[in-house]
Amino acid sequence: MDDTVTVRRNITVLTAAQALGGSSAPIVMSLGGLVGQQLADNPAWVTLPVSLFGLGLAIGTLPAAFVMRAWGRRGGYLFGALFGLAAGLIAAFGIFVSSFLLFCVGCFTAGLYGSYVQSYRFAAADAAEGALKARAISWVMVGGLIAAVIGPQLVIWTRDSFPGAPYVGSFLSQATLPLLSIPILLMLRTPQSASQSTSESSGRSLIQILMMPRYMLAVAAGVVSYGLMAFVMTAAPVAMVNTGHSVDSAALGIQWHLLAMFAPSFVTGRLMTRFGKERVTAAGMLLIAVSAVVALAGLELINFWGSLAIMGIGWNFSFIGATAMVTDCHTPGERAKAQGANDFMIFGTTAAVSFLAGSVLHNSGWAAINWLLFPPIALILVPLLWQAARKPQA
Structure with missing residues (x-):
C-alpha cells in the first residue's frame, strides 16, 4: 500500500x-x-472543572508525544483511549457521591485523553504532501462536526438517566465513546515514509525550532485562537443560565458553537490553498473579534448563540490555519518535538486563561469576558498580515 493510499485511509480512520x-x-x-x-x-470555583480539563490537555501533550514516538501513533492512541474511559467513570462517580474533588479529577483525566485526540490532526498530515497536507488536517477536523452533534445531544438525552443525580448519565455516556473508538483506531496504518523517519536523525533541537519566526507565529496564532475560544466557551454556559436562559438553551448554544467550529472544515483546506494559510488565519481572528461585538450587543439568546457561532467559525479558520503553518516548519524527524511543543504552549495558555474565566465572570460579568478578546487579537493580526504580504501563496 503506497503512502498516498495510506494517508487517505488514515484520514478516514482519524475522522471517525x-x-x-x-x-x-x-x-x-x-x-x-x-x-x-x-x-x-x-462560586468562583464553578468553572474549575472546565479549567482542569484544559490543564489536563496541556500537561498531557508532551507525554502523549513521547508515548506516540515510542509506541507509534496507533499504540499511543489506544493507550490514550484508556484515559477517556477512566475520565467518564470518575466524573460520573464524583457527581453520584456529590464530590467536587472527584468530579474535578474526572475532568482533568478527560483533558489527558484530549491531548491524544488533539494530535489526530497532525497524524492525518503524516507523509502528506502539498495541498493534501492542509486538506488532511481540515478533513479530520470534520470529525469534530459529528462530535458537535454527539456531545451535546448525549447531554440532553442522558442527563436525567439517574433520578436524583443529574448528569451522571451524561458522563457515563462519555466513558463509552473511547471504547467505541478502539476498533476504529486499530485500522490506523503508518505511512512508509513516516516509519522510515524514526531511524533518521532527530534533526534540529527544540530550541532551534523555537527560534524560527514562522514557527513562533504559528504557535502564537494557535495560542490566541484556542485560548480566546476556551475563555469564552468556559464562561458562556454559566452566563446563559445566570441570565435566565435554560440549561437546554445553554447546551444548544454550545452545540451551535461546536457546529460552527467544525462545519467550515469542508472548505478551510481549499481556502488555505487558494488564499494562503496566513490570510485564512487572519480572517479567523477578525471573526473572533466580531463575535465579541455581537456578545456585547445584548443578553438575549440570539446574542449568545450568534456570538458563539461566529466565534466557532473564527476559531476554525485561525486554528486550522495555525496548525497547517506548524506542519511547514519541521521535518518528519522533528515532528514529535515540534508538534508536542506547539500543543503544550497552546493548551498550557488555554488552561491558564480558562482558570481566569470563572473569576472574571463572577467578579466583572459577561461583558468583561468579551472586552478582553480585543487586545490579543490586535497583537497577533499585525505579524500575521505582515507575513501574508511577504508570502502570498500557501
Whole structure:
C-alpha cells in the first residue's frame, strides 16, 4: 500500500475517531460549569472543572508525544483511549457521591485523553504532501462536526438517566465513546515514509525550532485562537443560565458553537490553498473579534448563540490555519518535538486563561469576558498580515 493510499485511509480512520473522541470535550464544556455550580462551595470555583480539563490537555501533550514516538501513533492512541474511559467513570462517580474533588479529577483525566485526540490532526498530515497536507488536517477536523452533534445531544438525552443525580448519565455516556473508538483506531496504518523517519536523525533541537519566526507565529496564532475560544466557551454556559436562559438553551448554544467550529472544515483546506494559510488565519481572528461585538450587543439568546457561532467559525479558520503553518516548519524527524511543543504552549495558555474565566465572570460579568478578546487579537493580526504580504501563496 503506497503512502498516498495510506494517508487517505488514515484520514478516514482519524475522522471517525475524531467524531467519537472529540465528543468528550463538548460534554465537559457544556456541563463542567453547571456541575461545578451544583457541587462547589465557592462560586468562583464553578468553572474549575472546565479549567482542569484544559490543564489536563496541556500537561498531557508532551507525554502523549513521547508515548506516540515510542509506541507509534496507533499504540499511543489506544493507550490514550484508556484515559477517556477512566475520565467518564470518575466524573460520573464524583457527581453520584456529590464530590467536587472527584468530579474535578474526572475532568482533568478527560483533558489527558484530549491531548491524544488533539494530535489526530497532525497524524492525518503524516507523509502528506502539498495541498493534501492542509486538506488532511481540515478533513479530520470534520470529525469534530459529528462530535458537535454527539456531545451535546448525549447531554440532553442522558442527563436525567439517574433520578436524583443529574448528569451522571451524561458522563457515563462519555466513558463509552473511547471504547467505541478502539476498533476504529486499530485500522490506523503508518505511512512508509513516516516509519522510515524514526531511524533518521532527530534533526534540529527544540530550541532551534523555537527560534524560527514562522514557527513562533504559528504557535502564537494557535495560542490566541484556542485560548480566546476556551475563555469564552468556559464562561458562556454559566452566563446563559445566570441570565435566565435554560440549561437546554445553554447546551444548544454550545452545540451551535461546536457546529460552527467544525462545519467550515469542508472548505478551510481549499481556502488555505487558494488564499494562503496566513490570510485564512487572519480572517479567523477578525471573526473572533466580531463575535465579541455581537456578545456585547445584548443578553438575549440570539446574542449568545450568534456570538458563539461566529466565534466557532473564527476559531476554525485561525486554528486550522495555525496548525497547517506548524506542519511547514519541521521535518518528519522533528515532528514529535515540534508538534508536542506547539500543543503544550497552546493548551498550557488555554488552561491558564480558562482558570481566569470563572473569576472574571463572577467578579466583572459577561461583558468583561468579551472586552478582553480585543487586545490579543490586535497583537497577533499585525505579524500575521505582515507575513501574508511577504508570502502570498500557501
